[in-house]
Amino acid sequence: MEDSLSYQYVSHIQAVFSRMQQVLAAWLWGQHGRFVLWLPVLLAAGIAVYFALPWEPGGMAAFGAGMVAMACLAGRLLWRDSLPVRMGCGMVGACAVGLLLAWGQAHRMPPFPDLPRRAVHLSGRVTGVDAQTLRDGTQALRVGLADVRFLEGINIGMPPLRRQIALRLRPDDPSIPVAGDTLSARVMLTPPAFPAMPGGYDAQRRAWFDGLAGHGRALDRVACAHPPVTPAMSARLDTLRQGLGQRISAALPGPRGTVAATVLVGADGVIAADMRQSFADAGLAHLLAVAGLHLAIVMGLTMTVVRTGLALSERAALFWPCRQIAALCALLAGAGYVLLTGAHLPAQRSLLMAALAVGALFVGRRPLSMRALAVAAAVLMGLAPEAVVELPLQMSMAAVMALIAGFDGLRPVLSAWAQHEVWWRRMGARVSRPLLASMLAGGACVPVGMAHFGTVQPWFVLANLLAVPLMSVWIMPWGLASLLLMPLGAEKLALVPMGWGIGVVAWLARLVAHLPVAHVSVPAMGSGGLVLFFAGLCWLCLWAGRARFVGVVPVVMALLSPFVGRMPVVLVSPDARMVGVVTGQRLLSGPGMHPDPFILREWQRVTGLRAGLLPVDGRQDGVACHGGVCRVAGQGGDIVLLLGARLSDAALCLGAEAVVNLHGQTGCPGADRIGRFDVWREGAYALYPRAGGGLVVKRDRAVRGARPWVMRPGGAGMPDLPLAQAE
Structure with a gap:
């Protein structure tokens, strides 16, 4: 009797598991057509794993990754009817290919040379x-x-x-x-x-x-x-770009001319720092970077003009494929614009997407789709895998993916409203599109901005809602007209009206930048938080069905991650000339009254705190300084900073957990010692409080590991000396 009950119980459990497997298999087979969209995501994961390693994989490791990729390909071909095998081989194989791409790109580059340290x-x-x-x-x-x-x-x-x-x-x-x-x-x-x-x-x-x-x-x-x-052709393009920039600046001097030269010929460095900061605080920095928006405007204007011109001819309108001809002309104009502005990575990505859209028009498919984005992303990662860890590709992919997925999900509602008999719904469908585009693209870029800049611009929707249409219907059309008028020497006729529009956008940027909480500094999101955000965003955009909303959870966790991590207590610059102390809600730096602006800006980006100076003599927010010696009180233990004096008083060592000496190697017995030679050998230092007491000391060289791009102490590279003949 007991054996029979046990058998029935085991059979029941097996039936439940079998049923669960069938439901899971049916659910995954329902996503079968979208699995290809995850290929660039898995490639990016493999590339990210390579850059996150604390050591450099050798040749055998790369050979092993290649063999794993080939084995996964063989597994997919041999067991194509087995869903677990196909999914497992696809995931592991794509990650292995991504790691191999990054490794090959890193080892293709020549080593750093040893540069002279004198004039x-x-x-x-x-x-x-x-x-x-x-x-x-x-x-x-x-x-x-x-x-x-x-x-x-x-x-x-x-x-x-x-x-x-x-x-x-x-x-x-x-x-x-x-x-x-x-x-x-x-x-x-x-x-x-x-x-x-x-x-x-x-x-x-x-x-x-x-x-x-x-x-x-x-x-x-x-x-x-x-x-x-x-x-060469590239040199002639650079010369042409330089000459056009000079003519634009001569016809439209001042800040408006610098913005015009930036959007027309890619002269990015000429914009003044205060204007660039105003655009960044208002969430309009993308208007100063030649990317998808500018290319879309150029191609849209070209396509409209060509198609309107062809419609004026009765024979062309009746017998010619006007739409396809206009799309091809727009693509050629877009390619010329990308070359003219320097062919930066965001512009290349946009041009590739545009080429895929034109190809879709020729074969009768949707011009913009997630598949086209996946192909473009995979091609760009194959050409430049290092772009995965840089800002331009992350920002552009997040924005475009959110736009395509968002409008795909909202298309039924927008289409119903656009054809509704009530006039205000029809008007709402038209007005809501630019607002939705600004919210989707800007919202997807907020976490990326938190990771790379440590800032949030809450008013970006308002600024973009007004500035982007002005850029589309006024500034860029006049700018393209000025390029056409340059052979006649009449470019000023178009640049002056273009400058009016640029002035309005600059005024709007300054206005929004001065609104309350227009520029909120936050602790920078770490690499783990950024990976978590992209995992959630990809799940939201690439998965089908209601299960996609599970991706909201990792996105929210990523947004909260900067505020739950531990803040460093003391930071030491890589040249051992500057220290920073995080105390209260400020970042105090010293010694001296003029800290290095580049290092201070990076410290502020990571901590999200306002900057200040260490007191010369006195106490401020838990830091006591006297005679070039500062003592930082903290939960992890006191830290003694020797900024301009030697440790001569033994009482300073009482309770000291660590000693930072910018002028030598002396320290307190039993305490962690960070001297000038340690910084020269290990790079920048950061001291964090430990949860159970004490301090955690992080060193730059230990964090980055032994990688090809990590230079030797002091910035020494490979000597530029040939071997002797006998060698």
Whole structure:
């Protein structure tokens, strides 16, 4: 009897599990047509895993990732009817391919060279020129130099650098180099900067994948020589862009001309810092970055003009495919605009999406769809996998994905309202589209802005609702007209009206930026929170059915993550010249009255706090300073900061958990010691309170690990010296 009951119980459990498996399989098969949309997500996951590793995978690891990818492909081909095998192989294989793409791109780049630490004469080939507005309001040219050779000392006769140098000329230099010129100058060079704090922005990683060796500053006026040969196409495009920018600035001087040059020829560095900050605080920074919005306006205007012109001909209207012809002309105009503005990554992504939309028009499919976005994202990741961890791709993908998914979900309601017999519903359907577009795109970009800028702009919907239509119907049409009038020398006829519209948008940006809580500083979202946000966003946008709303949970958790993490107590800059103390609701820095603005800005981005100065003598918010020695009281233990004096009083060591000495290595017995040599060897430091008492010490080199782009202590690179003949 007992055996029979046990058998029935086991059978019942097996039947329940079998039923659950059938329901789960049916549910997943219902999503079968959307699984392909997850391919770029899984590629991005593999790329993110590569950049998150604390060590560099070797050749055998890369070979293993390739074998895993091939095994997964074989599994999908052999067991195509088994859903678990197909899903498992697809997920693991795509992640392995993503990791392999990132590894291959990283090891394809040449190593950082060891740059001279003194003034040196060099010569190189100019690859690009753009203007840059300095902090004092003056403008200086910034050039890119390739094939750089050093002209003095042991470097004479050495092979040219395999990486480029970004060189800033003197503001009073009358030379105007163009792409293809040979430039000679006496300069001071600096390698890419170390992160300002462990886990902070990694300029060395960005320089590694951009092909930069470092930055330079010209000490004297430079000498330029024009080459006798015809420059390459890229050099001619840079020269054309430079000439057009000068003509725009001459016809429309002042801040309005800088904005016009930015949106028409991609002269991004000429905009003054105060205007750029106003646009950023108002949530209008995307208007100053040539991307999808500007390309859509250019292609939309071109398509409208061409199709209207063809409709004027009876034969063309009746017998020609006017829509397809107009779309092809719009794509060509968009490609020309992308090349003219420098072909930056967001513009390339937008152009690829536009090409897919035009192809869909030719074959009778939907122009904008999630599949087209997936193809574009996969292609961009294959060409530049490092873009996954950078702002432009994250921002653009989040915005476009939210727009497509949002309007797909709201299309039945909007279509019903657009055809409703009540007039106010028809009007509401038309008015709500730009409002929804602003809310969807802006809302999806808010967490990305929290991660990269540590700010939130609550009034972005209001600003975009007014500025984007003005950019579409007034500013960009007049700007394109000015480009067409330039061969006739009459570009001012169109640039002046364009400047009126730019003035209105600039006024709107200043107005919104000065509204209450227009610019809210928050602690920067960490990498884990950003991954959590994109996981939830992808689930919301790519999954079908009501289960998609489960993605709201990780999105909310990501938004709350910056406010539940522990704040650092003390920060030490990578050059051991500056410390920051987080106390109360302020970030106090010292020593001195003029902290490094770049390091301070990064610390403020991460902490979201207002900046202040450490007291010279006295007490402020738990920090007591006297005679160049500061003592920070905290739950994790007191921290002694030696800013300008030696530790001579043994009483200062009482209760000290750590000692930060910016001038030597001495410290308190039994306490963690952070000296100048430690910072030189390990990079920036950050001290966090431990939950159970004590301190957690984080070092930049330990956080980043031994990666190809992590430079040796002091910023030393590979010496540019050839091997001896015998070797």
